[in-house]
Amino acid sequence: MTSLTPSFRTRLARWASLGQAVLLACGALAATAPAAFAQTAYPAKPVTLVVPGPPGGITDQLGRLVAARMTSDYGIRVIVDNRPGAGGNLASEVVARAEPDGYTVLLGTQGTMASNQFLYRSLRFDPARDFVAAHGLIAVPNVLVVNGKLPYQTVRDLVTYAKGHPGKLSVSSAGNGTGSHLAAELFQTLAGVKFVHIPYKGSAPSINDLLSGQVDLTFDYPTSTLAQIQAGKLRALAVTGATRLPALPQVPTIAEAGYPGAESTSWIGLFFPARTQAAVVAKWQADVTRLLKDPAVVEAIHRMGGVPLPLGGEAFAGFVRAERTKWKATIERAGATID
Structure with missing residues (x-):
């Protein structure tokens, strides 16, 4: 075997020292990873709940109820942002164009998510394409x-x-x-x-x-x-x-x-911008499922004249699709328009 030259032995020692330093750094990074993850876990900053109506109405009352409970649960503020106008279309457009990071949520209604697209000649958002249906909240019959x-x-x-x-x-x-x-x-x-x-x-x-x-x-x-x-x-x-x-x-x-075919309700639920992380949507689904089992929340919904709408995920998405089909046919038969 060829003997090592002094210069090669010196370089080898340096490489060993460098490798040890890298290993130590990796170990330190691994040790701090859980803490770093905890610091960036959702939600890490205030969440905006966009409400398509003015203060005081059922939509606003429900939005403030959800915001207060989620603020308490998360320890992070959930802020109600009232955006009335155009039958809820203004609020929907704001959320459709928001970053899909989980920090902007829409309180969507039967109008904004099911019937408005057939009543207005043009919308600057697509209810089916631009949103993820997260969870139902309330159904209010006539x-x-x-x-x-x-x-x-x-x-x-x-x-x-x-x-x-x-x-x-x-x-x-x-x-x-x-x-x-x-x-x-x-x-x-x-x-x-x-x-x-x-x-x-x-x-x-x-x-x-x-x-x-x-x-x-x-x-x-x-x-x-x-x-x-x-x-x-x-x-x-x-x-x-x-x-x-x-x-x-x-x-x-x-x-x-x-x-029986004449059943109808005005309903409200939570919607996220399309492409929002599935884990964020799933977290809200689980939390709202628990929320709607709280007797105090159920009583508040009854006072609003409604009943809880305990549908989440694909069940809620399927409900919304069925509502679009029903109201499209009804609106076309009636010839109803708004603009």
Whole structure:
């Protein structure tokens, strides 16, 4: 074997020292890796929850409830950002264009995610392409109500009269393309009747004219009608959800009244920008699943006139796809447009 020269032995010693230094550095890095991961674990900064409505409404109330609970659970602020306008389309566009890093979440609605694309001639986002459906939160049915002085005691009574007197009954709504309008259109199709549609700019004027007898019936939210029902000024004939409402246990569902295909709800859920990491979406899904089992949260949802919508992941995504199909057909039959 050839003996090592002094210069080669010197270089070898340096390489050994360098290797030892590298090993030590790697060991130090490995030791600090868990701490580094913990520092960057999601969420590491405030999360913005974009709400497609002004302060005070059901959407805002629900958004603030979710934000408060998630802030408490995460120890990181979840901030409500109200973005009203264009039926929720402005808020949806903000989130569609946001970085898909998990720090911008949309409180999506039946309008923004299912029906608006068929009501507006053009949207600057695609509900199916630009979002990931994370989890449902609430389903709010409409209540079919008539003026308390009218003789109809059941949905069958109403339908019988409407079939014998086409175009004689008027139905009010909170506006073209709103949940109250679409619920009425769906019911008319299934029941084979035709009402005269009177759109208003919101629920309040619609209910006021129903109370005064200017219109005959409407499909509106429990929060808009409950007090008048309890006072006997309006008569509730059915709720359009799949189950009876805790606040109106004596009022049948529209299916129980004989028209199962006329079920409809205005629902709200959580949506992330497309391409958001699956792990982030899964974390929210798990956390919201637990949230909707909390009795205090369930009670708050009941006070809003709704019921929990405990669908997450693909179950929620499938629900949203089915809603798009249903409302597309309803809107095309009605010829409803907004712009």
